[in-house]
Amino acid sequence: MKTFKQLALTLVALATALSMGACAAGSSSTAAGSTAATAGSTAAASDPASGSASGEQTTAAGSAAADGDSIKIGLVFSLTGATAISEQCMYNSAVLAIDEINAAGGIDGRQIDYIVKDYATDADTAVKVVKDLILQDQVSAIVGLYTSASRVAVEPVLEEYKVPLVYPTFYEGESPNPYVVYTGAVPNQQGDYFIPYLMDNVSKNFYLIGTDTTYAATINEQAKTKLAELGGNLVGEELVSSDTTDFSDVIAKIRNQTGDEGCVIYANLNGDSGTAFYTQFHAAGLADNYTIASFIMDESFSTALGEAAVGTYACVNYFNSIDTTANKTYLENYAARFGEDQAKAVTAVGESTYDAVNLLAQALQKSGSDLSADTILANFDNLTFDAPQGTITVDPETHHIYCKARIGLVQADGSIKVVYETDDVIKPEPTK
Amino acid sequence: MPRLKKVRQLPLNRWIDLALFLFLLSFPTWQNTYWVYIMSGIMAYMIFALSLDLLWGYTGLMSMGHSVLFGSGGYMIGIASAWANQADWIKFDQLPWFLALLSSPLGAFLAALLLPGLIALFIGLFMFSGKIRGVFFSLITLALAGIAELFVINQSRYTHGDSGITVTSRTLFSNADSQRLTDQQFYFVVLAFLLGSYLLCLWLVNTRTGKVLQGIRENESRLTYLGYKPAAFKLFIFVLSGMMAGLAGMLFVRVQGSINHSSIGINLATLVLVWVAVGGRGNLTGALIGTLLLQFSETKLNSVFSGISADFAQYWKLVLGLLLLLIVFVIPRGLIGVLLDYQQSRQDRDRKAAIMQKEVNRHGANP
Numbered sequence: 001m002k003t004f005k006q007l008a009l010t011l012v013a014l015a016t017a018l019s020m021g022a023c024a025a026g027s028s029s030t031a032a033g034s035t036a037a038t039a040g041s042t043a044a045a046s047d048p049a050s051g052s053a054s055g056e057q058t059t060a061a062g063s064a065a066a067d068g069d070s071i072k073i074g075l076v077f078s079l080t081g082a083t084a085i086s087e088q089c090m091y092n093s094a095v096l097a098i099d100e101i102n103a104a105g106g107i108d109g110r111q112i113d114y115i116v117k118d119y120a121t122d123a124d125t126a127v128k129v130v131k132d133l134i135l136q137d138q139v140s141a142i143v144g145l146y147t148s149a150s151r152v153a154v155e156p157v158l159e160e161y162k163v164p165l166v167y168p169t170f171y172e173g174e175s176p177n178p179y180v181v182y183t184g185a186v187p188n189q190q191g192d193y194f195i196p197y198l199m200d201n202v203s204k205n206f207y208l209i210g211t212d213t214t215y216a217a218t219i220n221e222q223a224k225t226k227l228a229e230l231g232g233n234l235v236g237e238e239l240v241s242s243d244t245t246d247f248s249d250v251i252a253k254i255r256n257q258t259g260d261e262g263c264v265i266y267a268n269l270n271g272d273s274g275t276a277f278y279t280q281f282h283a284a285g286l287a288d289n290y291t292i293a294s295f296i297m298d299e300s301f302s303t304a305l306g307e308a309a310v311g312t313y314a315c316v317n318y319f320n321s322i323d324t325t326a327n328k329t330y331l332e333n334y335a336a337r338f339g340e341d342q343a344k345a346v347t348a349v350g351e352s353t354y355d356a357v358n359l360l361a362q363a364l365q366k367s368g369s370d371l372s373a374d375t376i377l378a379n380f381d382n383l384t385f386d387a388p389q390g391t392i393t394v395d396p397e398t399h400h401i402y403c404k405a406r407i408g409l410v411q412a413d414g415s416i417k418v419v420y421e422t423d424d425v426i427k428p429e430p431t432k
Numbered sequence: 433m434p435r436l437k438k439v440r441q442l443p444l445n446r447w448i449d450l451a452l453f454l455f456l457l458s459f460p461t462w463q464n465t466y467w468v469y470i471m472s473g474i475m476a477y478m479i480f481a482l483s484l485d486l487l488w489g490y491t492g493l494m495s496m497g498h499s500v501l502f503g504s505g506g507y508m509i510g511i512a513s514a515w516a517n518q519a520d521w522i523k524f525d526q527l528p529w530f531l532a533l534l535s536s537p538l539g540a541f542l543a544a545l546l547l548p549g550l551i552a553l554f555i556g557l558f559m560f561s562g563k564i565r566g567v568f569f570s571l572i573t574l575a576l577a578g579i580a581e582l583f584v585i586n587q588s589r590y591t592h593g594d595s596g597i598t599v600t601s602r603t604l605f606s607n608a609d610s611q612r613l614t615d616q617q618f619y620f621v622v623l624a625f626l627l628g629s630y631l632l633c634l635w636l637v638n639t640r641t642g643k644v645l646q647g648i649r650e651n652e653s654r655l656t657y658l659g660y661k662p663a664a665f666k667l668f669i670f671v672l673s674g675m676m677a678g679l680a681g682m683l684f685v686r687v688q689g690s691i692n693h694s695s696i697g698i699n700l701a702t703l704v705l706v707w708v709a710v711g712g713r714g715n716l717t718g719a720l721i722g723t724l725l726l727q728f729s730e731t732k733l734n735s736v737f738s739g740i741s742a743d744f745a746q747y748w749k750l751v752l753g754l755l756l757l758l759i760v761f762v763i764p765r766g767l768i769g770v771l772l773d774y775q776q777s778r779q780d781r782d783r784k785a786a787i788m789q790k791e792v793n794r795h796g797a798n799p
Contacts (some may be wrong), residue, residue, distance in 0.1 A: 080746040118746075127688055129734075242594070
């Protein structure tokens with residue numbers, strides 16, 4: 001009898017948990033409706049609880065959707081997981097761009113319908129959700145992904161089912177996949193300008209430190225070549241594992257090896273590791289002689305770090321302090337939608353996601369009624385967009401973008417001031 | 433009617449197994465490609481869970497780093513495939529001697545089975561001859577999983593570091609890019625291997641060897657007094673279980689189309705423990721059902737929750753987590769374990785009643 005009792009208890013427990021889930025699901029629909037940021041067309045058709053949210057969406061979308069014809073695209077971001085903080089801005093920007101396009105009448109009268117999937121910073125999950133989008137939701141294109149591992153993992157799926165992906169993250173470069181359009185910067189659009197600038201303005205001595213990833217390793221290799229070419233001085237190099245958060249020995253080593261001369265610390269550290277390094281370095285009080293320079297630094301990072309980030313350098317194709325009309329509009333709309341605080345933490349990946357959606361919309365428009373991958377991809381060739389960062393163009397050979405390189409200096413209020421930018425846009429060379 | 437009686441006394445869980453396999457067999461006929469693909473992945477994980485059940489459920493060796501064996505099998509196929517297609521990150525002109533086997537498809541298949549076996553043999557030799565058991569075995573294997581993950585990230589020359597490797601071929605014996613069975617066809621390949629693994633396990637645990645293994649779990653010292661050498665048996669099962677895990681890893685990589693460090697690390701090692709614990713260990717069915725239930729609900733809940741609203745996406749983990757906690761607290765023996773206990777207690781009661789009846793009859797005859 002005892003075991004029977006246990007069995008019954010389990011069943012009750014199961015039922016409770018399930019109903020809890022259902023209740024929570026019910027209450028969420030109101031939340032989704034009120035923030036309006038979300039839901040919209042994402043409302044799962046299978047879930048009656050979300051009916052109110054989707055209802056609201058149709059009214060908001062206006063009459064343009066009246067002809068009932070819409071284009072489905074998938075958005076894949078880590079809404080949970082280790083990189084969720086970086087990807088929040090990407091997700092927001094994608095939604096913002098889609099809503100702007102829909103409000104302006106959609107793509108030749110067709111509304112963009114989007115479906116959001118969470119891949120939780122896990123490459124296997126990324127494959128699952130991308131297959132879900134392609135096979136079940138039958139999307140015409142996908143925008144998203146942040147980590148290189150997830151991009152590499154989904155590439156065979158894109159090839160097999162012939163669906164284009166617009167990948168908005170700056171990354172280490174690869175021989176371009178025919179089904180991917182890349183709207184982030186590649187190393188030749190960053191490091192080639194960063195190293196000379198730092199040598200002229202800060203110090204000729206460099207200490208390279210990075211998380212042991214393909215990304216940091218590529219950047220360090222590039223830095224070494226550049227230093228050798230320009231007569232810089234490589235003091236030391238350190239690759240640490242991605243979960244390193246104690247840098248006391250590394251900092252001591254840097255101090256010992258450079259003496260009083262000081263140097264540039266070229267630090268490309270991921271996530272928590274980066275935070276720990278900046279904080280501990282700041283606490284060590286070495287800022288007079290040493291300057292940190294990093295590709296990883298951006299507005300969300302500098303705001304989070306506070307004082308520890310002030311006076312360090314960053315290098316990417318976009319900072320939200322850029323003074324263009326397109327950028328002002330973008331930030332104003334972003335602030336109106338997600339709040340003033342969120343707008344301060346708009347980063348380069350967020351901006352390139354915004355560009356990604358807009359470029360995709362242009363390509364879809366050119367494709368007309370033929371939404372096959374080959375047509376959409378071919379229509380990306382030579383597209384230009386007046387982006388917040390300035391005008392960008394898609395290179396027809398590599399499907400990467402022409403963009404400017406910019407170097408920024410973190411200010412006391414956490415914003416990043418542009419201290420250098422190239423005169424012209426730079427040709428992307430992802431395999432260099 | 434002795435045969436019928438035997439069928440009736442068959443443990444409840446064998447019927448569940450039968451039902452499960454019938455369900456899996458019919459699955460592709462009424463499901464779309466997406467779910468066929470999801471289920472193929474789940475079946476590969478089921479083989480993995482079975483291999484852990486042999487080790488943990490039957491022999492009492494709780495390996496907290498079983499993913500090392502799963503991942504090393506998968507990585508063999510990954511590297512072989514990258515080499516066969518000359519992926520652009522490959523910087524060497526020739527496979528090094530320790531990977532030479534990977535140049536032929538059959539060699540890669542064998543390597544995916546043998547390497548995990550060898551790793552298990554090597555670790556097992558040290559641990560079992562050193563009489564390391566219980567929690568120390570668990571801790572050492574846990575550390576191994578952590579080391580293995582760092583190792584593949586650091587050896588980016590052969591593993592493409594943290595980005596992982598794509599495997600575009602979806603056949604058992606080919607690594608060429610263009611060779612690709614459909615999701616449905618490959619589903620049945622995985623199913624065949626699952627059935628084979630299951631039958632192998634079922635046969636093994638009912639042999640004398642299987643009984644010795646269970647003896648090790650129950651009381652290792654007593655077994656030693658009886659003249660058995662537990663170390664040899666433990667080594668045998670560890671190697672076998674490792675090869676099965678390697679097989680699972682190999683199939684999983686083919687289904688998934690890629691492999692990365694998360695498949696060899698602590699995360700997966702803990703997941704598989706949870707599947708087996710929830711299903712119930714030491715009866716094979718538990719491993720199968722636990723994996724199916726948890727993997728299926730993970731996929732389903734994720735899609736339902738992020739379908740409702742992006743702000744809400746993270747909460748499915750909370751629901752699943754609560755459920756797992758409840759199961760572990762309320763029924764530590766697992767779902768199938770409870771069922772079996774229930775059947776056992778009923779059979780015991782019937783037997784007791786029968787004996788009592790006999791007694792009563794005898795006494796009734798002689799007042």
